[in-house]
Amino acid sequence: MEKMEASTQLLSKRPELFLPEQWPSYYSHAKGVSVWDLDGREFIDMSYMGIGACVIGYADDDVDAAVKEAIDGGTMTTLNCPEEVELADLLCELHPWADMVRYTRAGGEALSVAVRIARARTGRDRVAFCGYHGWHDWYLAANLFEKDALGGHLLTGLEPSGVPSQLGGTARPFHFNQIEELEHLLGDHREEFAAIVVEPVRNFDPASGFLERIKEIAEEIGAVLIFDEVTSGFRLNTGGVHMVYGVSPHVAVFAKAMANGYPMAAIIGTGDVMQAAQSSFISSTFWTERIGPVAAMATIRKHKALDVSSHLIKIGQQVQDSWREAAAKTGLAVSVTGIPPLAHFSFDYPNGLAMRTLFTQIMLEAGFLATGAFYASYAHQEEHVIRYAAAVEKAFDEIAKAHEINEVENLLKGPVAHAGFYRLS
Numbered sequence: 001m002e003k004m005e006a007s008t009q010l011l012s013k014r015p016e017l018f019l020p021e022q023w024p025s026y027y028s029h030a031k032g033v034s035v036w037d038l039d040g041r042e043f044i045d046m047s048y049m050g051i052g053a054c055v056i057g058y059a060d061d062d063v064d065a066a067v068k069e070a071i072d073g074g075t076m077t078t079l080n081c082p083e084e085v086e087l088a089d090l091l092c093e094l095h096p097w098a099d100m101v102r103y104t105r106a107g108g109e110a111l112s113v114a115v116r117i118a119r120a121r122t123g124r125d126r127v128a129f130c131g132y133h134g135w136h137d138w139y140l141a142a143n144l145f146e147k148d149a150l151g152g153h154l155l156t157g158l159e160p161s162g163v164p165s166q167l168g169g170t171a172r173p174f175h176f177n178q179i180e181e182l183e184h185l186l187g188d189h190r191e192e193f194a195a196i197v198v199e200p201v202r203n204f205d206p207a208s209g210f211l212e213r214i215k216e217i218a219e220e221i222g223a224v225l226i227f228d229e230v231t232s233g234f235r236l237n238t239g240g241v242h243m244v245y246g247v248s249p250h251v252a253v254f255a256k257a258m259a260n261g262y263p264m265a266a267i268i269g270t271g272d273v274m275q276a277a278q279s280s281f282i283s284s285t286f287w288t289e290r291i292g293p294v295a296a297m298a299t300i301r302k303h304k305a306l307d308v309s310s311h312l313i314k315i316g317q318q319v320q321d322s323w324r325e326a327a328a329k330t331g332l333a334v335s336v337t338g339i340p341p342l343a344h345f346s347f348d349y350p351n352g353l354a355m356r357t358l359f360t361q362i363m364l365e366a367g368f369l370a371t372g373a374f375y376a377s378y379a380h381q382e383e384h385v386i387r388y389a390a391a392v393e394k395a396f397d398e399i400a401k402a403h404e405i406n407e408v409e410n411l412l413k414g415p416v417a418h419a420g421f422y423r424l425s
């Protein structure tokens with residue numbers, strides 16, 4: 001088939017981020033950890049597994065059976081589906097500090113709802129945040145106040161075009177584990193902040209006392225603490241990773257892994273904060289369809305019954321070890337970061353991005369979708385990791401040899417990949 005020019009609405013799926021001009025870009029079907037491109041080539045996905053959504057695996061039989069049954073029973077009517085009540089009970093059971101639940105279908109919009117609720121609850125405008133939380137006005141407004149405020153959290157050079165200039169100063173960033181920075185930005189405006197929004201964990205573990213202190217600060221200043229668990233949720237446990245760290249927020253937001261790739265997101269929170277949603281207008285037709293809650297319940301129940309998170313941790317550790325071992329054997333300087341289910345590595349060289357591009361090129365030829373990140377799924381088995389580890393070692397060896405003679409760029413069959421997301425959080 002003739003190569004299609006790829007364009008995408010999701011930054012993280014851009015082929016230029018992986019392997020410009022060579023990445024397969026489009027798929028015909030997927031199952032377990034395999035993805036077939038439009039030419040019928042099969043690849044084992046050792047990269048982002050549906051940008052972190054497919055935590056059980058592609059086209060999982062159990063989740064899909066529940067969805068198919070829902071389709072046969074009608075997924076949208078004038079009446080509501082009872083599954084959204086069942087799912088709310090399940091989420092509150094997993095997070096006993098939460099009393100109320102709202103739904104959307106995507107992570108960014110769920111964060112927008114959470115911020116709206118916090119603003120409604122407090123009657124304040126400002127939001128202190130750390131990390132990436134979506135594309136909406138409240139978030140991009142950060143770049144109105146400071147030209148490249150999002151440079152250390154998402155991407156450098158993002159123009160907040162289309163975002164009302166009046167929002168300037170309402171969204172203020174700080175860095176993960178940097179309490180002093182947060183204190184400094186709150187400064188003399190403590191009583192103007194509606195919310196503090198953070199991911200409980202991302203590329204680095206929270207420093208001892210960091211989450212606890214953020215909660216104390218939020219309560220001291222009367223702001224709502226929002227944990228963004230869109231990516232961190234359902235990795236180290238069944239539910240929000242904050243349950244592992246023992247710090248509950250006032251609001252937590254889930255999406256991605258909660259429904260194994262079906263669109264679903266939830267905002268859960270304490271009764272007194274969530275009640276404020278009633279005083280605002282937050283409403284959308286497709287937030288009431290049935291597939292999302294059905295897929296979420298099937299995913300969460302399977303996740304819990306099979307202790308999926310233990311598997312994700314084990315597989316993630318094996319993959320992180322495979323990078324470390326291949327680096328040690330080949331003498332390459334490589335940094336391995338991230339919690340095991342959301343693992344990352346980078347080549348610590350000035351041309352590290354070219355090296356990563358070459359890695360993706362070599363791995364693609366060996367039948368793997370691979371880059372500097374590995375998001376584990378329940379469908380990844382040890383046999384995949386063994387095959388992957390052998391291919392990683394060969395790839396690192398080739399890269400090390402090319403590096404020695406300054407040939408990395410010459411071995412690339414296309415341009416160097418773009419850097420993409422830059423997350424310090």
Ligand SMILES: Cc1ncc(COP(=O)(O)O)c(C=O)c1O
Pocket residue numbers: 106107108109111132133134199228229230231232255256
């Ligand atoms: C932490 C975090 N928040 C929010 C989002 C946005 O979610 P969505 O892409 O579903 O809108 C993402 C997506 O990558 C994320 O990782």
